[in-house]
Amino acid sequence: MTVKKICCIGAGYVGGPTCAVIAYKCPGIQVTIVDLNQARIDAWNSDNLPIYEPGLEDVVFARRGKNLFFSTDVDKAINDADLIFVSVNTPTKKTGMGAGSAADLAYVESATRRIAEVATSSKIVVEKSTVPCRTAQSMRTILEANCRENIRFDILSNPEFLAEGTAITDLFNPDRVLIGALQTEEGLKAQQALVEIYTHWVPIERVITTNLWSSELSKLAANAMLAQRISSINALSAICEATGADVDEVAYACGRDSRIGPKFLKASVGFGGSCFQKDILNLVYLAEQFHLPEVAAYWRQVVIMNEYQKERFVHRIISTLFNTITNKKIAVLGFAFKKDTGDTRESAAITLIKDFIQEHARVHLYDPKVEHAQIYMDLIEPGVADSKAQVEKHLTICSSAYEACQDADAVVVVTEWDEFKDTHLDYQKIYDSMHKPAFIFDGRLILDAPKLRKMGFKVEVIGKHNLAGTA
Ligand SMILES: NC(=O)c1ccc[n+]([C@@H]2O[C@H](COP(=O)([O-])OP(=O)(O)OC[C@H]3O[C@@H](n4cnc5c(N)ncnc54)[C@H](O)[C@@H]3O)[C@@H](O)[C@H]2O)c1
Numbered sequence: 021m022t023v024k025k026i027c028c029i030g031a032g033y034v035g036g037p038t039c040a041v042i043a044y045k046c047p048g049i050q051v052t053i054v055d056l057n058q059a060r061i062d063a064w065n066s067d068n069l070p071i072y073e074p075g076l077e078d079v080v081f082a083r084r085g086k087n088l089f090f091s092t093d094v095d096k097a098i099n100d101a102d103l104i105f106v107s108v109n110t111p112t113k114k115t116g117m118g119a120g121s122a123a124d125l126a127y128v129e130s131a132t133r134r135i136a137e138v139a140t141s142s143k144i145v146v147e148k149s150t151v152p153c154r155t156a157q158s159m160r161t162i163l164e165a166n167c168r169e170n171i172r173f174d175i176l177s178n179p180e181f182l183a184e185g186t187a188i189t190d191l192f193n194p195d196r197v198l199i200g201a202l203q204t205e206e207g208l209k210a211q212q213a214l215v216e217i218y219t220h221w222v223p224i225e226r227v228i229t230t231n232l233w234s235s236e237l238s239k240l241a242a243n244a245m246l247a248q249r250i251s252s253i254n255a256l257s258a259i260c261e262a263t264g265a266d267v268d269e270v271a272y273a274c275g276r277d278s279r280i281g282p283k284f285l286k287a288s289v290g291f292g293g294s295c296f297q298k299d300i301l302n303l304v305y306l307a308e309q310f311h312l313p314e315v316a317a318y319w320r321q322v323v324i325m326n327e328y329q330k331e332r333f334v335h336r337i338i339s340t341l342f343n344t345i346t347n348k349k350i351a352v353l354g355f356a357f358k359k360d361t362g363d364t365r366e367s368a369a370i371t372l373i374k375d376f377i378q379e380h381a382r383v384h385l386y387d388p389k390v391e392h393a394q395i396y397m398d399l400i401e402p403g404v405a406d407s408k409a410q411v412e413k414h415l416t417i418c419s420s421a422y423e424a425c426q427d428a429d430a431v432v433v434v435t436e437w438d439e440f441k442d443t444h445l446d447y448q449k450i451y452d453s454m455h456k457p458a459f460i461f462d463g464r465l466i467l468d469a470p471k472l473r474k475m476g477f478k479v480e481v482i483g484k485h486n487l488a489g490t491a
């Protein structure tokens with residue numbers, strides 16, 4: 021079977037870029053990306069796309085209106101398509117059974133039910149969302165119980181591995197594409213149809229075909245292992261700070277072992293993003309459901325270590341600032357969960373700033389990409405700041421790093437934006453404008469600490485022994 025029309029349900033960080041790249045690489049396939057959120061679709065159809073991702077505009081503007089369409093007409097797009105990606109959100113459940121760890125599959129179920137209700141011809145349905153192992157089975161049961169006569173649905177699992185900030189390069193040149201299918205004649209045919217789409221630009225040897233359950237579990241496993249590396253190096257960063265070992269040197273020395281490898285060993289203030297914590301907790305819940313408490317505890321520790329890393333950094337800041345930050349001006353550089361994205365989901369900056377607010381500091385924040393409205397939304401929390409007005413009492417959003425640092429007692433680097441590096445910012449100018457002693461806390465290991473110390477800064481770096489007094 022050759023796919024001619026694709027529908028993608030969910031125009032978010034994954035559905036948008038992924039299916040825009042399919043349209044770009046396969047001009048003969050018509051791709052329609054649909055969402056219930058009218059504002060999001062309007063933004064996809066405008067000059068101001070709803071998400072920031074380097075290279076995304078070039079891809080969208082090249083194909084939009086030709087073979088790439090964005091719409092809220094979900095039913096029409098479902099009906100027209102031969103193949104449907106389900107790329108809706110699967111957040112951690114907040115209430116009810118499994119609250120705090122299980123994935124909320126309500127959006128997946130409602131998209132699946134919609135497909136069953138409106139489809140008048142057979143479809144390949146592709147799970148693109150990250151889901152617990154065996155979700156495809158539930159989707160199949162729903163589809164088969166609700167569809168019209170003489171219609172069949174073949175379900176594939178095709179998890180997405182793109183990282184935000186590098187989504188377009190990841191999609192153009194993926195390490196691998198993973199496609200899981202039921203090992204039946206029809207399942208394998210559907211799998212082949214999706215393989216043919218990706219091999220328009222991905223070398224066949226990078227396309228991995230597996231059974232459905234391996235594919236679903238591999239996505240959770242990959243994220244758990246990536247996050248585990250970060251928690252491992254962050255755990256070592258605490259030992260480095262206590263002993264005088266340097267975490268960058270330790271990461272380099274370990275990473276030179278080809279069995280370990282150099283990537284994903286950058287110590288930090290803690291990992292953020294919408295996926296790592298959610299997907300590990302999802303794995304934890306799965307293990308608990310299968311009565312594997314030791315397995316669940318093993319993976320949960322990755323998240324516990326991440327929380328500890330954020331707390332540790334806050335404690336270090338407060339204790340260095342003479343055990344109080346009340347009324348002190350703290351300049352926070354960065355609010356996004358990593359550089360080159362405007363996404364703030366689970367960003368370490370949110371935890372840090374909430375802690376600073378509770379300590380009655382005056383926070384002055386600058387981030388080059390995050391929308392101001394998003395910052396307020398992220399910081400409103402009962403008991404911390406109940407409303408935007410309450411947040412504004414403690415927080416000023418600035419339009420440059422220099423403005424944020426003016427008269428500050430301390431600068432805290434939370435996101436590793438290139439523009440915060442000492443090769444881009446004039447730190448002498450910042451030092452001159454600050455209260456003295458001028459403290460700087462590098463939560464991302466992006467600054468040249470010896471150089472800043474020579475200027476007069478008191479510098480504290482994650483994973484490095486406190487040399488502020490001696491350097
Ligand atoms: N963000 C990432 O970098 C990333 C990477 C790989 C995998 N994933 C996974 O991909 C999935 C989507 O993540 P995201 O970041 O794109 O989420 P998102 O919240 O940005 O987008 C999901 C979209 O789906 C829409 N939606 C929900 N239910 C719908 C329905 N029934 N019909 C139509 N639209 C509906 C929402 O309005 C929203 O716009 C998640 O399972 C996530 O874990 C995310």
Ligand SMILES: O=c1ccn([C@@H]2O[C@H](COP(=O)(O)OP(=O)(O)O[C@H]3O[C@H](CO)[C@@H](O)[C@H](O)[C@H]3O)[C@@H](O)[C@H]2O)c(=O)[nH]1
Nearest residue numbers: 180181182183184250284285286288291292293295357358
């Ligand atoms: O050595 C490192 C690498 C990353 N991070 C942090 O870890 C978080 C996640 O970073 P990254 O993985 O680059 O971004 P995501 O967009 O969250 O991508 C992850 O999550 C996606 C969603 O499932 C997967 O598709 C990707 O493969 C996986 O890398 C960010 O806060 C980073 O700053 C570190 O602290 N140290």
